[in-house]
Structures are given as C-alpha cells and as structure tokens.
Amino acid sequence: MVKAMKEKFNKYWEEFSDILAIAAVLDPRLKLAFLEYCYNILDPDTAKLNVEYIREKMVKLYGAYKKDTSITRASTSHAPRHSIPSGYDGFYAYCSQKTGGSGKSALDTYLSEPVVDIDSFRSLDAVSYWKDNASRFKELSSMACDVLSIPITTVASESSFSIGSRVLNKYRSCLLPTNVQALICARNWFRGFQEIGDEIEFTS
Template sequence: MVGLMASNMKRKFEKYWENMDNQNMLLYVGIVLDPRYKMRYLDFGLRKMYAYDQSKIIDMSWKVKNAFIRMYEAYIQNEEGSSPQRTSSPREDASPSTTQSTNRHAALMAQFKQELQSEDSLESRSEVDRYLAEKCEDEGDNFDLLNWWKVNSVRYRILSKVARDVLAIPVSTVASESTFSTAGRVLDPFRSSLNPMMVEALICAQNWLRSSSTPISLRTLMDEVEEFEKQIDMGELVGELAYSAEGSNEMATES
C-alpha cells in the first residue's frame, strides 16, 4: 500500500518537475523577485539540483532570466500603450532664408530632446539589470517581502508592478475533497458537514476497504447511508407516536 502511494507521488512529481519544458517559469520568477535570493540563489540551487549536467544548469538559468525580462518588457509596453503618445512636429529641411539659424537651432534642440528621451528609456529598461546587480538583502525573521517592494516601488517603478502580480499568485491549491480520492471531486451535503472524527473514521475505513478485493461503489454506500438515516428517522417518529399514544391512554384512564 505504501509502495503504491510512493509510486503515485513520484509519478505526480515527475509530471511537473522532471521535464523542464513542463515547468512553470513563474515559480522561478517568484524566487528571483525575492531581494534576498535573486538569480544568485537560483543559480546556486540549480547547481545543487543538476550537478551532473552543466548544460541543464545553463539552459534553465537562461530560461528563467529570459522569462523574467520578457515579463518586464511586456509591462513596459503596457505602460507605454496606456500613456498618451507624444507627437512631434516633422522636421523641415533647412532652406537658405533669413530664418536659417533659427531652424538649425530648433533642429539641434529636437535632436537633443530625442537623445534625452532615449537615455531615459534606457534607464527605465535597465531596472532588471540594476535589481539583479545589487547585493541581496539580509535574511531576517521580520523581513516583509511585499513591504520591501512597496518601499522600493519608486526605484523600480515597472518591476514593482511585476512583483505585485507574480507574488500574489498562490503556489498551489488543494481541493478539500481531494481526501476522498475514491470518487471524483464531488462535494455533497455529507462531505460538507463532516466533523474531524468522522473524517478520520472514513479515511481508515477507506484504507480497510481498499485492502480487500471487493470493489467499492461509493454511490451504493451513500444510498445505503441515506436509507439508514430514513430508517432512523422513521424509528424516532414511531417512538414519538408510541409515546404520545401511551400518554393519551394514561390520561384517558385517569379521567
């Protein structure tokens, strides 16, 4: 029984982690967005995991960083698309006239402004490089990851938005009815009203039934439970009627 459970767990693990193509890069991006770890901790972990294959370490590290940069660039494009576009007047060719010096000065100033805009754009696109180049934060029990990004949102205007969205994603979710793996994921009134003691009893009974060769029909068992409850309710009703009848007889005898 334990061996079968271990085999199923290993198969489930390999489904998500054995092949790098099946792995969700957001799990690794979340590590990179932690200022205590960044790419340095990821590379360290990859060297420990794939010490037997250097090419896999390089490939995985490149995939994670590439996914990180592509997410950042997508957020930049979204910001630029939502902001109003700046329109600039077309440059006029210099012509020999009395305003030639004025046009030349205007053309130089336009080129200067374009260069400033280009520098500002390059600076904003280097948030990833600046973030990864800085030293990692010290590990501490009171370190608040979300608060760190909130405080540093002025320095990393775009990257903080990436962190806000990525770190808000739960790593995994487990449905409450997964405990009852005999049937499908069906949440009925019986399961929603179970107390811890009854859940433990059902799990033990499930293990006992699985150890036998008798096939399990959950629907049949549930129908039997319903029928049993009806019999109990009917018995209680008959008991109440009998008690009422007995009381009526006693009152009639006394009168």
C-alpha cells in the first residue's frame, strides 16, 4: 500500500502546473526566485530547466498579448488620442521611441526588478498591483490580470465527475443527456435536504 501511495505522490509532483507557476511569478513578492526555490526542494538537478521552461512559456504568452495589442493599435491609429494633452504628441512619441529602443520588454523589466519585501507587504493584492502599474507594463499588466483572475481549484477533475460512473454503467449506457441530468439532480435533491422535524421553528 505504501508503495502505491509513493507512486501516486511521485506522479503528482512530476506534473507541474504551468499556469500556477506563471501566476506565482506574476506576484511581485515571489517572481522567478520563488519557483527556483520550490523546484530546488523537489529536484535540484532539474530546477534550472523547469524555471527556464516557465520563463519561455511566459515570453510566448506575453508575445501573444503584445501581438493583439499592436493589431488593436493599428486598427485605431486614425482615432485621436484624447488621453494625451494637447501639444504633447511629439514628446509622447519621443518617449515611446526611447523606451522601445532599449530592446527590453516589459516582461524583462518586471523580472529584472527586485522582489517586493514579502514581510512589509503581507496583504498585497497582486491584481490591484497590476492595475496600478498598468501604465508602466501595458500589455504585461493585461496578461497578469487575466492569469490571476482564473479561478484555481485543487480538486482533481476525475473526482468531480466520479458520479458519472454510478449513473452510466453497463446496464444504463444509452440514456439521453436530459435523463442523466435528471438522475443526478434527483440524487442531489434526495440527499441534499435534511428531514424537517417538529422541532424546527419558522420565523418570519
């Protein structure tokens, strides 16, 4: 039994969740240093490879956001920029060229900055951080808000649908989807409500 449990444990930790790792990197208190620390605990030999793998995934994802934003800007380039004060168009273009000419993307800039002190910012809201820094990181801010807004569950997907094997079996394998739904709802209805006794008092 212990051997079987050990095999399941090893299988669980062999399959890293890319999206959870990316979400951890997008927390300014953690970044890639946290991943490197965790991967070193699990397996020091493959830690650097795993960190580099996640970094490549982030670069690819960031490239997709950058591409979408450039297409949107090109389609709306004829529209006037109301957010820029009158007379500052030339200065804005100059600053944009200077920033873009450094060859450093917003993702590189974010990862190269030191981590935020986790002790001083224990209650830091990562989504609020990215919203507040949207003007600095632009497309990266949109990417971070999208990734951090994904509802994460730790329940295995097969356990969520394990009831299906008790509804659809070899004796009832040709049920219509509506009948399967009715059976599951009826099961939840019967088991989900407690029996009402005389001791329950109803108040208005």
